Amino acid sequence: MLFRATTGADLDRVTGFSIDDAVSAIDADRYLDELGQGMYRPEWTWIAEVDQRVVGRALWWGQASSAHPVALDCLHVEASVDDRAAVAADLLGAGLGAFAQQGAPKPPLYNLTLPNDWRADESVSAAVAWRRRAALAVGLTDEVERLRLEWTPEVGVPSASGRLVFSTGSDEEFLDVFRRIAVGSLDTETRRNLAVKGPELTAREEMDFYLDCPGERAWWRLAHTADGTLAGLAIPSATPYNRNVGYLGVVPELRGHRYIDDVLAEITRFHAEQGAELITATTDTTNVPMAAAFARAGYRTAQIRLLYSAPES
Known part of the structure; x- marks a missing residue:
């Protein structure tokens, strides 16, 4: 053969x-x-x-x-x-x-x-x-099962709760937030990378990936509470096919208050206001809190994806 x-x-x-x-x-x-x-x-x-x-x-x-x-x-x-x-x-x-x-x-x-x-x-x-x-x-040999999710306009555009304030930031600020939200992450790839590469390189590679995506750097937002405390980040992104949720997260010390709902709503609003008819997203099936946040936001599971990759060394 x-x-x-x-x-x-x-x-x-x-x-x-x-x-x-x-x-x-x-x-x-x-x-x-x-x-x-x-x-x-x-x-x-x-x-x-x-x-x-x-x-x-x-x-x-x-x-x-x-x-x-x-x-x-x-x-x-x-x-x-x-x-x-x-x-x-x-x-x-x-x-x-x-x-x-x-x-x-x-x-x-x-x-x-x-x-x-x-x-x-x-x-x-x-x-x-x-x-x-x-x-x-x-x-x-590294196997991950992911939900491939979709939002469409008939679900409705989420309103802002007012709990978080979103603003632009420097690359250095975003890199720091990437580093902080990786700690305790339930994302399988992030956990593997942390174990092998540590938080600094993991954060840098995550950020570089989204800088290389079709979405624009100007879309990125930092999230703060009303008193100015850093809460996390929202990175609306895109694929070659459609608008995409990209990356989002909440710093460990503020988890458990459903701020992730506000961050996801900000990304959804951003894309919807620019006329997106479809917004896609993915999350690991094992990341139950993130999957629940997508469900609360009206994202439906369209497909399952199995990903096989070589272990990091």
Whole structure:
């Protein structure tokens, strides 16, 4: 079996590849559209071939400005293959090895998009199982399950409670708040990064990530109580597709007063006032307080995402 990156000559075979399950499927129209924008690329699209017939496909994605792929969006191996997990692992291993040789600082994560009730559907859970085995086999062993949430205008725009005052701030001020709100965080990735990298580097990397997102730095706000006490931060952001909640948090000493509701409402109002028809967000399924805050704000769970990534070292 041959595992290789595609070229322009493979385009029809890539877009014509048949997907026989609904796990993170990327259709031809989306692939072609984002190929034209530089978010999919031939060198990030890998195939498995037997006698010149494509039996597997892996689509890595990145932002148009990305030097290396950011995430694996779609992995599929035909049901006719005896051991789908083994072939998928070989396909992933070939792609990840090439990206490392090209200077990628770390392996792209694998993002599986699933329906809310995926565990109750035997066909979907079986489709997840062989993909999971493949991800683990190539070292993507950190697993996180997240809710993918959505707000739409019919929910209503939240009013300001008046409990917090929002203002702009310097990069140094925001970095300090990133550092402070990481302490005691229930976010799995933040907790892992704190354990390996410590609060300073964790805060810097979180901030750099949002500076690199399509949202604008001018949108960011610090939150203070009426007496001037720092409460947290609100970072409205964006993806290449729509407006996004981004990052929000409350400093440890003020948690437990539902200030997170005020911070989330500020982000929602900001996007809504600029005409957003859809605001997306994510939170870990284990972050029960944050999930409850989203529910109180009218965000509905649209999808479940399973993320597999390489452990930080």
